[in-house]
Amino acid sequence: MMPFSDEDLKPAVENVIEKIRPMLALDGGDIKLLGIKNGKVFVQLQGACIGCSASGNTIKYGVEKQLRVDIHPEIEVINVPIGMEDRWEEMA
Numbered sequence: 001m002m003p004f005s006d007e008d009l010k011p012a013v014e015n016v017i018e019k020i021r022p023m024l025a026l027d028g029g030d031i032k033l034l035g036i037k038n039g040k041v042f043v044q045l046q047g048a049c050i051g052c053s054a055s056g057n058t059i060k061y062g063v064e065k066q067l068r069v070d071i072h073p074e075i076e077v078i079n080v081p082i083g084m085e086d087r088w089e090e091m092a
Contacts, residue, residue, distance in 0.1 A: 002039035002072060009036050012071050017043070020063055024049060031063065034085055037092035040076045041067060044085055055079065 002009075010033075017033050024031055028048030035042050043063060049055050056079075064077040080088045 002074060004039075004072070006036040006039070009039070009041075009071065009075075013041055013067060016066050016070050017063070020066055023062070024058070027052075029058075032085075034080055034088045037089060039072075039074065040078055040092055042078050042080050042088040042091065044080045044082070050082055 004012075013036060014033060017031055021031060024045075024047075029052070030046040030049070032044045032046055033041070034044055041063075043059070045052075045055050045058065049058060052058075059077050059079045064075065067075045067077060078088075078091060080091065084091070
């Protein structure tokens with residue numbers, strides 16, 4: 001169980017995403033934080049990341065790993081597909 005509320009997590013998650021963003025930008029990609037619900041972080045990879053075969057690894061070994069190291073080992077990151085950004089809460 002996550003020892004933080006979703007609201008408490010938000011600034012910490014935003015800081016980690018800002019740390020990761022320059023690495024994604026090197027490959028023409030970007031990342032957007034859509035929201036946090038029940039300790040799950042909903043993001044959307046953008047730019048060159050869309051449709052990239054490595055995007056799953058980027059989420060798992062880049063974003064999620066960094067969040068788990070910096071914040072909590074049980075954080076889960078979900079990449080919301082393009083077109084679903086207004087419905088991310090339904091995926092929670």
